Amino acid sequence: MIQTPYLLFLGDAPDQLAAKVAQGIKDWRPDNAIGQFRMEGCNADMGLADMSLAEARAAGAKTLVIGVANRGGVISQAWKKVLVAALEEGFDLASGLHNLLRDEPDLVAVAQACGRQLHDVRVPSVQYPIANGVKRSGKRCLAVGTDCSVGKMYTALCMDRDMKARGLKSSFRATGQTGILITGDGVPLDAVIADFMAGSIEWLTPDNDPDHWDMIEGQGSLFHVSYSGVTLALVHGGQPDALVVCHEPTRAHMRGLPGYTLPSLEDVRDVALRLAQVANPACQVIGFSINTQHMPEAEARAYLADVEARLGLPATDPFRFGADKLVDALVAL
Amino acid sequence: MIQTPYLLFLGDAPDQLAAKVAQGIKDWRPDNAIGQFRMEGCNADMGLADMSLAEARAAGAKTLVIGVANRGGVISQAWKKVLVAALEEGFDLASGLHNLLRDEPDLVAVAQACGRQLHDVRVPSVQYPIANGVKRSGKRCLAVGTDCSVGKMYTALCMDRDMKARGLKSSFRATGQTGILITGDGVPLDAVIADFMAGSIEWLTPDNDPDHWDMIEGQGSLFHVSYSGVTLALVHGGQPDALVVCHEPTRAHMRGLPGYTLPSLEDVRDVALRLAQVANPACQVIGFSINTQHMPEAEARAYLADVEARLGLPATDPFRFGADKLVDALVAL
Numbered sequence: 233m234i235q236t237p238y239l240l241f242l243g244d245a246p247d248q249l250a251a252k253v254a255q256g257i258k259d260w261r262p263d264n265a266i267g268q269f270r271m272e273g274c275n276a277d278m279g280l281a282d283m284s285l286a287e288a289r290a291a292g293a294k295t296l297v298i299g300v301a302n303r304g305g306v307i308s309q310a311w312k313k314v315l316v317a318a319l320e321e322g323f324d325l326a327s328g329l330h331n332l333l334r335d336e337p338d339l340v341a342v343a344q345a346c347g348r349q350l351h352d353v354r355v356p357s358v359q360y361p362i363a364n365g366v367k368r369s370g371k372r373c374l375a376v377g378t379d380c381s382v383g384k385m386y387t388a389l390c391m392d393r394d395m396k397a398r399g400l401k402s403s404f405r406a407t408g409q410t411g412i413l414i415t416g417d418g419v420p421l422d423a424v425i426a427d428f429m430a431g432s433i434e435w436l437t438p439d440n441d442p443d444h445w446d447m448i449e450g451q452g453s454l455f456h457v458s459y460s461g462v463t464l465a466l467v468h469g470g471q472p473d474a475l476v477v478c479h480e481p482t483r484a485h486m487r488g489l490p491g492y493t494l495p496s497l498e499d500v501r502d503v504a505l506r507l508a509q510v511a512n513p514a515c516q517v518i519g520f521s522i523n524t525q526h527m528p529e530a531e532a533r534a535y536l537a538d539v540e541a542r543l544g545l546p547a548t549d550p551f552r553f554g555a556d557k558l559v560d561a562l563v564a565l
Numbered sequence: 566m567i568q569t570p571y572l573l574f575l576g577d578a579p580d581q582l583a584a585k586v587a588q589g590i591k592d593w594r595p596d597n598a599i600g601q602f603r604m605e606g607c608n609a610d611m612g613l614a615d616m617s618l619a620e621a622r623a624a625g626a627k628t629l630v631i632g633v634a635n636r637g638g639v640i641s642q643a644w645k646k647v648l649v650a651a652l653e654e655g656f657d658l659a660s661g662l663h664n665l666l667r668d669e670p671d672l673v674a675v676a677q678a679c680g681r682q683l684h685d686v687r688v689p690s691v692q693y694p695i696a697n698g699v700k701r702s703g704k705r706c707l708a709v710g711t712d713c714s715v716g717k718m719y720t721a722l723c724m725d726r727d728m729k730a731r732g733l734k735s736s737f738r739a740t741g742q743t744g745i746l747i748t749g750d751g752v753p754l755d756a757v758i759a760d761f762m763a764g765s766i767e768w769l770t771p772d773n774d775p776d777h778w779d780m781i782e783g784q785g786s787l788f789h790v791s792y793s794g795v796t797l798a799l800v801h802g803g804q805p806d807a808l809v810v811c812h813e814p815t816r817a818h819m820r821g822l823p824g825y826t827l828p829s830l831e832d833v834r835d836v837a838l839r840l841a842q843v844a845n846p847a848c849q850v851i852g853f854s855i856n857t858q859h860m861p862e863a864e865a866r867a868y869l870a871d872v873e874a875r876l877g878l879p880a881t882d883p884f885r886f887g888a889d890k891l892v893d894a895l896v897a898l
Contacts, residue, residue, distance in 0.1 A: 426794065430794060461796075465793070
């Protein structure tokens, strides 16, 4: 568990996109983002107060989160200077970078000397169990996709926010690095050992109140040959009561697989539901989440209307038009 | 790659069953098994020549394979004495034990001093790629199961033996620890990091002659919630042209999951085929392999006849009645 609130480290981000982890935290957990730390040459801005390390500590920040991708996979000396000073100032560090904080001897030494934690969310820190398939109390909703990177995390986050706004009990459950940094914990599923994948998701979504919903972040796609095994571990480990099928309509082929066309919404609905019902016979597909960011509004609305007419279930772009329809469908279950 | 042939270490095996890895090697790769090494109190016997380390070296043995499960998860001092002597005699060591050879400082030190290899097939030694889904030349057949431990490895081994006996090009591709020790290489899939599972199977079954068949050992089941993700990685990474559905008819529930009944043969046929056709639209289910070890012969034959009548495809117990029908179906593809 990463201590909150955070000071967001934007470093020397060349542009706003390079700081998309910080953007995600600011968009989805604004209460966790007390301020931003920018180095000379930083071209990203979260619209948060610029703070020195000392100011952020005084304001209550506990962890410096690296909210920016580093260039060339190396933690630069310029960054190091700030990271070391942050440890000395009393911050823990958290990072989703491929090159791990723990592999930097100087950071490890300073963290030890100062009694601070280094959180590398890229890799698991827990010894997960093998899944036992036992029915758990509480409810779970899983986002499944036609492809990778179609908006499964945003769908779960939008629905979670809506649920909370209605006073319903909901927890977003992160299964990827960005989601973990947004919420402070979760399972980095793509880095878990094969035998323990489903067990890690059981661990992530334990028994809960009968009216509590876990909104589980999806990964990959049952139709993406590189990562489908990860997706099926989510479908079986998550034991979902509800599935939301996520899709991005303008994509020409599966991400990273030029020879593979996307499956239809019907395909994903049928295959995901069949497999989900192995773990939970009561599971239902409750609607469709369409990522319309590359479509003008009229086209987007027409597409959603067509999906609803064709498939007989609610369809929305929850980030653009709100998640109400999907949450209504969950509540009606 | 583990150097062959082997001297099979039976240690102080309390009974024949404790030496089932050695039994598998002796049954399936008799040419690799030059002799056996038994300690005082050993109650297992492979019917091979008992050899001293020096005799086995003189006969050409290159690797001492631990063919027996150790008691209590500890490599005893009595075993160590033999293992150290074997390294000094010029043997490599190979083991599928949970406690790794490489975690024993004395074995590591002696192996280094003697320039010998320690092979722990429990864990991967290769940095596998992420799957790219590109169509490969050659043919592949994958055993899929209604459950874990229903005979998928034996099915692939039986078919591989039959193919070779007919002069056809075939390779058994091991994906589990016992299979790896039988053949000398393979992928310990259950220990691979999630993101690389499908890629490890692409790596295991590379481009080959157009008329060459990889007989891929299956793992888990698409319907076993603990391990289904591993299975789907095989279905997509293996890119199979043919599926054989494996089943054990007397099982009361899924292995290790008392609340879960087994899927029907029809269920596995349909779901596995639908998913396999994502990676290879030409894939077909070619038959059923039924593990009838717990059925009298008349009952077994009646069961097989019923499966054939009901599902319209060949069904056999390849270990008991031969794999001919399945190999005929492969050849006819």
